Amino acid sequence: MAASLYQTVIDSIVARIAAGDLLPGGMLPSETQLAQDSGVSQGTARKALMMLEQHGIVRREQGRGTFVTARTPESSLFNFFRLRPPDGHVVQPEVLDERIRQRPATPEEQRTLHGAPATVIEIRRLRSLLGRPRVIETAVLPADLFAGIERRSPLPSALYVLYQQAYGLIVLHADEAITACAAQGQDAADLRVAEGTPILQVERRAQDILGRLIERRLSLYLTADMGYMVRLD
Amino acid sequence: MAASLYQTVIDSIVARIAAGDLLPGGMLPSETQLAQDSGVSQGTARKALMMLEQHGIVRREQGRGTFVTARTPESSLFNFFRLRPPDGHVVQPEVLDERIRQRPATPEEQRTLHGAPATVIEIRRLRSLLGRPRVIETAVLPADLFAGIERRSPLPSALYVLYQQAYGLIVLHADEAITACAAQGQDAADLRVAEGTPILQVERRAQDILGRLIERRLSLYLTADMGYMVRLD
Structure with missing residues (x-):
């Protein structure tokens, strides 16, 4: 997958967090939804979420979803x-x-x-x-x-x-x-x-x-x- | 569980790594075996392994076992x-x-x-x-x-x-x-x-x-x- 594609997804999520549209503790759209919204494959959406998780921006909870990490x-x-x-x-x-x-x-x-x-x-x-x-x-x-x-x-x-x-x-x-x-x-x-x-x-x-x-x-x-x-x- | 109990298990594993008895990449005994060897409950053995993993000393691989992290x-x-x-x-x-x-x-x-x-x-x-x-x-x-x-x-x-x-x-x-x-x-x-x-x-x-x-x-x-x-x- 092209690096620029998942970077786009990361950028848009980070921008939404920065804008206060996604709040700490708030739930992110599902991988499927995210892929649809961003016009990327589900694999690309997953990769973006994994990178965000690695950097402590989001937290994935099995069976529940992905949440914005409370960062104050x-x-x-x-x-x-x-x-x-x-x-x-x-x-x-x-x-x-x-x-x-x-x-x-x-x-x-x-x-x-x-x-x-x-x-x-x-x-x-x-x-x-x-x-x-x-x-x-x-x-x-x-x-x-x-x-x-x-x-x-x-x-x-x-x-x-x-x-x-x-x-x-x-x-x-x-x-x-x-x-x-x-x-x-x-x-x-x-x-x-x-x-x-x-x-x-x-x-x-x-x-x-x-x-x-x-x-x-x-x-x-x-x-x-x-x-x-x-x-x- | 008493802190001193899982510390004992951690100490004994760290000592075995330090002594070269457990080598980087080598497999640790199972939780059950470790509990038996150390005379502690399986929960205590698990807690010790979790702490060792958190600190990057061991790596647990699902379905395979626990391995000493290669630390050079x-x-x-x-x-x-x-x-x-x-x-x-x-x-x-x-x-x-x-x-x-x-x-x-x-x-x-x-x-x-x-x-x-x-x-x-x-x-x-x-x-x-x-x-x-x-x-x-x-x-x-x-x-x-x-x-x-x-x-x-x-x-x-x-x-x-x-x-x-x-x-x-x-x-x-x-x-x-x-x-x-x-x-x-x-x-x-x-x-x-x-x-x-x-x-x-x-x-x-x-x-x-x-x-x-x-x-x-x-x-x-x-x-x-x-x-x-x-x-x-």
Whole structure:
């Protein structure tokens, strides 16, 4: 079966979930119905449901049907802010400053982001934690996929919830490369530390359910007495 | 059913895998046989197998039986060295220096490590990557669980393979708190950098299949042109 066919089915289900048309806990149409609605074979519909299940988007219950998995912002790994005090409890960050602009993609961005975009949207946010500026986060998105996002400013704290609800894009995987570096220039000024202060740099590449790279993000963290939390399984 | 009963069954299966008595791909005894061998109910044997399956240690095939999952050092997330060049390829580290000693546990170690040990084993290793010292890794283990490990020096590069093969302890989860800090004193000297150079500090707590904290590890990485790689799902 052609990959593009079951991707179409996946896209339409994800879009319906994102639009709130299919709610968490709600039942999906049967394979047969889904195949008819989408004009694909039943095998293709089954394959789409299997992929959605593998990614935790739906849950199939034998003899009952297929249900949207209850996914709340709180249940997603990505929607937890990962800079935390030593006891590991979640602290909500505040956005101190947000700048959104369109600009031409760099060659590296064009080469790696989905759709080889000529134009990207850059979202730079300065965030504070427990009353102190601690995070500078720069997200870069293909402009085509996120049309009009600048008009939604101020954006919610958890961007991935917005991506899902407003654009039907579900981030499911991310690779990060973490390094220690020295704060410099505007970054040091924004974080209110001396140049040369050790800070954590996290380069993230976030993929959606279809494995498309839809966001590159560079985050700078002033860790000091807090740690960037990772769980390995 | 008592938690201790199915833990006993799990322990005995894990020990047989670790001892090489049950090989990857090999078939386990049936639930009935396992229950008889271990003197537990069939429900307890089933619960043990379910937990082993959840953790990826065994695989159950309907109508065929239960098989040891093929786990090689290469297939485990933990056995990949995670400091990598920008292209993400795996580079093997070399051990430049290894020191193993027994010492009294700190109150924090005694409070958190499995079995509230009075004595711990500390393994400090200086490792190089691509011809340059880059990592100082200090692992702290409950002395009772790792009897005689100092006599195995030099230890293999991947400690978790040793834990599994020599002690029947399978590390399956780890939590890490990552911070940026400034290299100081002996650490700076060992890494051959000036004091104050930004380095990555990773504090790991590793748990075995039963959720017991069996290792605390503090790793210092000179990241420079390399990144500490994390995958989020």
